[in-house]
Amino acid sequence: MNESTPRDTSRRDFLKHSGRLAATSVLAAGLTSRLYAGESNTLQVALIGCGGRGTGAASNALSVPNGPMKLVAMADVFERKLKGSYDNLIKQHADKMDVPEGRKFLGFDGYKKAMDCLKPGDVAIFATPPAFRWVHFKYAIEKGLHVFMEKPVTVDGPTTKRMFQLADAADKKNLKVGVGLMVRHCRGRQELLKRIRDGAIGEIILMRGYRMSGRSAAVGPKRPEVDELLYQIGSFHSWIWASGGVFSDYYIHQIDELSWMKGAWPVSAHALGGRQYRGNAVDQNLDNYAVEYTYPDGTKLFYQGRNVSGCQNAFNSFVHGTKGSAVVSTSGHSPGRVRTYNSHLMEGVEPVWRYPQPEKSPYQLEWNDLVDAIRNNKPYNETRRGAEASLVTSMGRMAGHTGQTITYEQILNCPHEFAPDVDKFTTGYPAPVRPNAEGQYPQPQPGIITDREYKEFV
Secondary structure, eight states: OOSSOOSSOBHHHHHHHHHHHHTTHHHHHHHHHHHTTSOTTOEEEEEEOOSHHHHHHHHHHHTOSSSOEEEEEEEESOHHHHHHHHHHHHHHHGGGBOOOGGGEEESTTHHHHHHTTSOTTOEEEEOSOGGGHHHHHHHHHHHTOEEEEOSOSOSSHHHHHHHHHHHHHHHHTTOOEEESOGGGGOHHHHHHHHHHHTTTTOSEEEEEEEEEESSOSOOOOOOTTBOHHHHHHHTGGGOHHHHOHHHHHHHHHHHHHHHHHHTSOOSEEEEEEEOOOOTTOOOSOOSEEEEEEEOTTSOEEEEEEEEOTTSOOEEEEEEEESSOEEEEESSSSSOOOOEEESSSOOTTOOOSEEOOSSOOOHHHHHHHHHHHHHHHTOOOBOHHHHHHHHHHHHHHHHHHHHTSOEEHHHHHHOOOOSOTTGGGOOTTOOOSSOOOTTSOOOOOOTTTSOSSSOOOOO
16 A cells, blocks of 8 residues: 555545445355355455555465465455556456456455455455454454465554464464565575574674665645545554554564574563654654664664665664674565675675575465465464564564663553554544644654553544
């Protein structure tokens, strides 16, 4: 989904489109029985959330080599996104697309209608803003569907606890669940992990992660004709309730991959952050963050994130040990170009080992692994790990937003649920955060608001 203000989300237009597509749901009911009559070895897929990441996930699903896949239903709250996703996918995978108008659903209940087009054992893709993840996952479990869900899977303590419970419920039904932390499926990173565990760089003493880029997710004021809730969903990276903001949605990958290399989750975080370049932006993000994560044995991860144009950019992750160092990510998620050194100097020094190039895309590998588990009934449920990665990411975010040291237990048990009514959302429903008379939204105030990340205006 784009960070810009949606262009076609006025309440009048939304009701018009919702009414038109709702009328097709009767047709969808008649079409559903035909879906069940296909080849027994064909996995049918429904895409819920048709932004860029959802479209990419659907393309990866349809590109899995081990057995036939077919996309049969799509859902979103924005018609332009659903249409754009369909148009892109049909160009690449026309022979694996069977999504007539009657199985394209708009509206907040579209996720149910899309999953109702599937039979038990089929696959649902969740690529909506993370706030909706537990709602959609709960319904998928009730329907007996395997799931691929994008990260993060939670953005606060209460929903993390809920996701832990849903992980257990999925296990009881033997459902396979993939979470979009695709770096863990990268074969190069898997080999690097093995080498680190075999002592290639000695004991880990320090880790570093950086994601620094230009201005991002800084959304401008809402236009009067645009529905408030749809405005925030359309710019979900800008709102803590919807996505955890840029911190959770952008930084989770490197926090997860470095914790994976360490073999542990951090137990506390201390952080700082600030807002310097706002202009007319009204979002809840800070412009920069610097976090010190501490692991159970005292090892530190120093993570730095910045979204300011004109500064030096970086997108990499490093591990330092008693005998040398390693590169986990070079300049993005893929290719990783992982390598190890026998010193802490990396520039101008030949590595001891590097993974052969070119690498296969981890975005495709995570889907290959999930479908292999489905077809061969292998244990496969990444929900709990995805929720833990989401929680420790939120721990660092909360530390930056409050100016306090936050522990794992504190973030897990913090009672502030950002969007407690997300399962009740419908057109015109009040947004979880609302502006004051001057058009300003609740913001983090480190050192002033210390028991939660922001307070809603009364």
